[in-house]
Amino acid sequence: MESIFVCLEFQTDWWQVMTSSFMRNALIGGTLVAIAAGVIGYFVVVRGTAFAAHALAHIGLPGATGAVLLGLPVTLGLAVFCVGGAIVIGALGRRAGDREVATGTVLAFAVGLGLYFSSQATRSSSTMTNVLFGNLLAISPQELIVFAAFLVGVVAVVCAVFRPLLFASVNERVARSRRVPVRALSVLFMVLLGLVVTMSVQVVGTLLLFALVVTPAATAIMLTPRPGRAIALALVLNLLSVWAGLVVATMFSLPPSFCIVTIACTIWLVVRLTGRSRQVQL
Template sequence: MTFKLLTFNSQWMTTLHTDFVQRAFTAGILISIAAGIVGYFVITRKSTFAAHALAHIGLPGATGAALLGIPVLWGMGLFSVIGALIIGALGKKASEREVATGTVLAFSTGLGLYFANMSAGASKQMQSILFGSVLTITSDQLVIFTTVDIVLCVVLLAIFRPLLFSSLDEEVARAKGLPVTALGVVFMVMMASVITVAVPTVGTLLIFALVITPADTAAMVTRSPLRAIVMTMIICLVSIWGGLIISTMFPMPPSFVIVTISTVIWLIAKSIKALKK
């Protein structure tokens, strides 16, 4: 067995100025905004399993799109949103959502593998879907990311207060007459959109590093919703940009470095919180 040693890239500054790396930096900003908007509510609503599941629910959409020769991101987004609608509609309460999420996840994973076995191209596409590749993001994808960010900001401004109320205490919000089920469906669609945007960076297997881990870190540092959202964006951006810079300096997969940075920040916050108790 041989091990590949890490060799320093003396031309890393030049590499950082290439078009594909610059697009990756821009994507980092856009993805961080999206993750920050939704991440806080994922933690507050205890929807981490749903967030992880939605990334995999989009798998058959991605492999199916590869079969049909259409953009993978569109296929993945469509299936993720459909899955979000089904989970949101079937699971009116948190306990019901867990069952609905698991059921939809199992079916979608099986369907994704079936599509992958039908075509060599779809099977090959699974590698990038599972692990991501931030350095292959295109200009067209940046346009999609920007559009998603704008829509998310508009929707959040419109439903921020009732969504926050229902996230903190679902039963009281329901008793007050708030449309808890409808808010849940809207939030699930928002989460599906963010995950679809984030998957090209770290893939479905590592999606926690961008959507969940930074948000949980921020929640440990501050109880203010707005501060937590902003802090989530910052942590997410530091993880992505730091991962890009380090993986340019040394021959390491960007996804691995991004996940590592996000996890290290989370561990530091967790340790500090434990010491204060």
């Protein structure tokens, strides 16, 4: 145990590192992802699609490794497979049970395909590591433009369908009886989730994505039953986790993904132990 803490050496030049260009890109990229994850994360929790969110991150794996083989941007490969997988899951998973089966089947095929692509190119080994654990410090200016476009699209669509999407998420059966296009909204939501997962994977990776997309939203729901306030609070918690995580990572030379996830999970645990769950109110 002592050897673990001995490795935590305070970096006296941390402020110089924080003001560098690559760190500025990391802060901007992390902020864009935090906002997108905060907006969509609430619906992930309410709709009970946390497994789908986690699965989509892994479904993007063959897209990333395949993009390396073809010499294409990793973000493009991730987006194609995440959104494509989201459409398949949304279209086939009409009921909760069907959605779980569709998600698991698509996930299994995608992981197998990703391993095959990875075996075909030595360069994909580093790509796979970045996809699994994230690499926020490697975000490029071009990726920031793509992230900004994704964020604008996600926020615009969520604002446009907020009421029917919330209705269908909280009480799907009643929404169907009121002729709300539940299936179309399900597919649309999964597409939005695919875009957010594409962004989030490059911040915390597939293995840690749950803590950025789901955990802050779950924390917010425990603190307030009102959707608008919960989404705003989830967004704030995401921003706090990303910003504080980057600062701590820079001060002690730690992996940013580890710090971001640790902060998000610690906040959730404190609220879980001291608070009470609230019922969602329309």
